[in-house]
Amino acid sequence: MASTTTDPLLGRLVDGRYEIAARVARGGMATVYRAHDRRLGREVALKVMHPHLADGVDGASFVSRFRREARASARLSHPGVVAVFDQGLDGDTSYLTMEYVEGGNLRAALLEGPLPVGRALDVTTRVLDALAAAHRVGLVHRDVKPENVLLGHDGSVKVADFGLARAVTEVTSTASGTILGTVAYLAPEVIASRGSGPATDVFAVGVLLSEMLTGTVPYPGEPAIGVAYHHVHDDLPAPSERVPWLPPELDRLVASFTTRDPQQRPVDAAAASAAVAAVRATLDDATLARRAEPPVLPVPADEHDATGPDGEPPSSLPSDAVDAIPAALFTQDAGPDHRTEHLVVAPTHMMTAPVRTGPSTGPSTGPSTGSAGGGRTDRRGAVLRTVLLVLLLLGSLGAGAWWWFAAGPGAWTTVPAGLTGVAVEDARTELSTRGLDATVQERHHDEVPAGDVVSTDPAAGDRVRQDGAVTLVVSLGVRMLTVPENLVGADRQDARSALEDTGFTTEIEGAYDDSAPKGRVLAVSVPEGSEQRHDTVVTLTVSDGPAPVTVPQVVGRTGAEAEEALAGFGLRTAYADPEPSAEVAEGTVLRQDPEQGETASRTDTVTLTLSSGPPQVAVPDVIGMTTGEATTALEEAGFEVEVDGLLGGWLPAFSDEVRDQDPTGDAPSGSTVTITVW
The missing domain is CATH 3.30.10.20 (Trypsin Inhibitor V; Chain A)
Incomplete structure (x- = not known):
């Protein structure tokens, strides 16, 4: 009868906040649960590291990777990246709190067979867009695989698990003694030299696209070490080798992503996404809708089961299992003009002496010497074979011991944790106690105080030779x-x-x-x-120069009033020659330039034309005319007429004749002319 194992964390309240409701998936490093965040009232995914991994020699490395996932995800803000909300420690329980994605992962989708071409390209584009966000901030994911691509019920595509992510400056020359990652998606440079960069993620996406189109990885059924050998030495097979109807454009796209030379791939995920868009534009609707038949292939011994433990359904969060390939199996021989990569396997020697099963039935080659002579010959041969076997065994043991201490695990140690954030002299002392030398590189840093260690190369937990050196990057403080x-x-x-x-x-x-x-x-x-x-x-x-202003209306104002109004707007005043006007009083503004409502700038000049009063006209000479004649003549000339008698009208007039007038000559039109009659 099958026994049922109860998960002790189910129903537990982690850190006084996260109530675990159900187990979602279990991997080699952690178990993922669906939990309720009591503080914020939302569903979250709680990733809990297996407690035993924190113990032993590699404990610091596992804890470092677990925390690095939180730090890497915290640097990203993109709808295609699973958000990490929190990271903490509750007793012996190390946990991450992540966005809960309702749905499944790409591995579960691939169990049902290849994806339609259009859907495969859509998923590829969405994955590349999420990775582009990481590449823009200097992060490389390093573990892109179907388990880490989540497909939400709402149609979303999200990339998860940045546990292996490192900054580009850290992963280009890592000294780790073990190559971590899922081997089917590892780029050749990771296997051969453990270097990686944005093009490394592009390689993994290329394998992912091939798998979505064909339903299988390029080398199904082969052990991890065989797949690694293929990646280093062979070009990946084209998808059309398994699905002949796939167009050559898709073969070329996959080939450009998975070429062994990282310099020949798209430089990063953003460039790769543009390449996918260009290929998609060339495909017709029928091709985009077509799906390959599910392949019939053997299941490799090291392939991860897509179901969860105890027969659980495929997880909506990824498994964190990885393939560990000893780095000592790969070396690089550098020639003067090129570099050749080799897969090196330690030889195993086995010799067996011939076994005699009975007397010879063949003809004798000489006279018989009897059984005593034959026995001596057999004994001498046996001794010789024994000596050779012992020598071979001793040689193998010696070679194995030499390899152990010169190139194998015995020649290496790990970089201690806790060097970052401490004074450089303290870090030197810690390394010295472990027999390691320290070199110092100084660099300005905005957050780490001057004299403290910013980072180490190799990083904490990575391998370094027993007699090697660790580079301490020391802060010079803020530049x-x-x-x-x-x-x-x-x-x-x-x-x-x-x-x-x-x-x-x-x-x-x-x-x-x-x-x-x-x-x-x-x-x-x-x-x-x-x-x-x-x-x-x-x-x-x-x-920006003087401010713009709208010119005010000053026509009809006196010159002084106009100047004051314009000055209030920051405008200056100039005058044109006055002009006569019968309607506008002398000294009043007849005209302005620029006019009211036009736009000008402060300090600009507005030119004013003032009225000089009515125009001057000739006064008719009316002396000697009668009163009526004089009045008519003056009025026709535009003047007003005033009649005055002798001595101001005190004396009666002796006649009706104009004796005098005022003014004579020129006078303003419309003015009054006084005539004296007596």
């Missing part, structure tokens, strides 16, 4: 820069160039100014000549 002087009053471009040549990032803010020409620096956000952090953004306030 400080000196702000250039004489920026205020300089041309905008000259000031910006001076700051950027120094290493600052600049921003420009405009401000109106009546006196500074456009483009002239008015102010700087930090003091000139001061020391500032290298990441300080320096803002230059630059003149």
